[in-house]
Amino acid sequence: MNAQDSSARPQVALARVEADGRILWTVRRGDEYSPLGITLSELLGLAADEARARVEQAHGGGVRPDRVLAPIDPHQxxxxxxxxxxxxxxxxxxxxxxxxxxxxxxxxxxxxxxxxxxxxxxxxxxxxxxxxxxxxxxxxxxxxxxxxxxxxxxxxxxxxxxxxxxxxxxxxxxxxxxxxxxxxxxxxxxxxxxxxxxxxxxxxxxxxxxxxxxxxxxxxxxxxxxxxxxxxxxxxxxxxxxxxxxxxxxxxxxxxxxxxxxxxxxxxxxxxxxxxxxxxxxxxxxxxxxxxx
The missing domain is CATH 3.90.850.10 (Fumarylacetoacetase-like, C-terminal domain)
Known part of the structure; x- marks a missing residue:
């Protein structure tokens, strides 16, 4: 996985990843990746407090990234x-x-x-x-x-x-x-x-x-x-x-x-x-x- 050194990473961030052939938006906490459930485009269309809540509610891990992709949707x-x-x-x-x-x-x-x-x-x-x-x-x-x-x-x-x-x-x-x-x-x-x-x-x-x-x-x-x-x-x-x-x-x-x-x-x-x-x-x-x- 081409992520940066974990010691230098912010503790929480949004990552767009490829995992098991799928492209997903995730919330990374430490080394744990949890599905965000929506795309960045959809997230940025929400009111600011709703967008923050979606990020903070993304827990549970379960995603094992094969690659970290550019953090942007193709049409943005x-x-x-x-x-x-x-x-x-x-x-x-x-x-x-x-x-x-x-x-x-x-x-x-x-x-x-x-x-x-x-x-x-x-x-x-x-x-x-x-x-x-x-x-x-x-x-x-x-x-x-x-x-x-x-x-x-x-x-x-x-x-x-x-x-x-x-x-x-x-x-x-x-x-x-x-x-x-x-x-x-x-x-x-x-x-x-x-x-x-x-x-x-x-x-x-x-x-x-x-x-x-x-x-x-x-x-x-x-x-x-x-x-x-x-x-x-x-x-x-x-x-x-x-x-x-x-x-x-x-x-x-x-x-x-x-x-x-x-x-x-x-x-x-x-x-x-x-x-x-x-x-x-x-x-x-x-x-x-x-x-x-």
């Missing part, structure tokens, strides 16, 4: 916020042909929000996130994910990786969707920690290993965010409804130096204290191509 969506940390602003300016828009959005009232992935495209723990074959400069972006219910209220937290092409985004801001949305560009997991069992700020750490050797490490804290978590959630729900809930990645405060790029075969670990440790491999995705003629 992941969105993301950008330029929410000072280091992220500086990194975007560093890569961009014109960094002025990043400087402006960092201080603006309205945040940068963008679509990232459907649940069916999200990579779970132990899977491989992608780097684009047509991009020479690719990085992971370790981020705290907010699991929001249908009303836009916070239900829980999850660790995420907003894998990105810095070369494509830096070439032209209109290329942002191509830099952010592609095969295996989003990692989530390993589990969702209910909001009533965890409290920010959260320390976020990133480690990248190549052939077993540590080639990059960095850390940040969510108390360095330029915007409040509730503020980001409120802006997302201003223009769109999510009747099945949604995951909102809140931006990264860890940006590798300009001379670093992910390579296929690397191992990426996103560790958010009190939330979870997400470990993924790296693979090349898409088709390479030369310049247009």
């Amino acid at each position: 969506e992941v969105w993301a916020a950008g330029v929410t940390y000072l280091r992220s602003r500086d990194g975007r300016i560093e890569e961009a042909t014109d960094g002025t828009p990043y400087d402006r959005v960092y201080a603006a009232e309205r945040p940068e929000l963008f679509f990232k992935a459907t649940g069916a495209r999200v990579i779970g723990p132990g899977g491989a996130v992608g780097v684009r074959a047509d991009s020479p400069w690719n990085v992971p972006e370790p981020e705290l994910g907010l699991v929001l219910d249908a009303a836009g209220d916070l239900f829980g937290y999850v660790a995420g990786d907003d894998a990105s092409s810095r070369s494509i985004e830096g070439e032209n801001l209109l290329y942002l969707p191509q830099a952010k949305v592609y095969t295996a560009s989003c990692g989530l997991g390993p589990e969702i920690v209910p909001a009533w069992l965890a409290e920010p700020p959260f320390a976020i750490a990133l480690e990248i290993r190549r052939d077993g050797a540590l080639v990059f490490s960095g850390s940040a804290s969510t108390d360095q965010l330029a915007r409040g978590l509730d503020e980001l959630a409120e802006w997302l729900f201003r223009g769109i409804e999510f009747p099945d809930g949604v995951v909102l990645l809140t931006g990264t405060g860890v940006v590798p130096d300009a001379d670093f790029s992910l390579l296929p075969g690397d191992e990426v670990a996103v560790d958010i204290a009190g939330v979870g440790r997400l470990v993924n491999g790296v693979m090349r995705v898409g088709r390479g191509g030369g310049a247009r003629t």
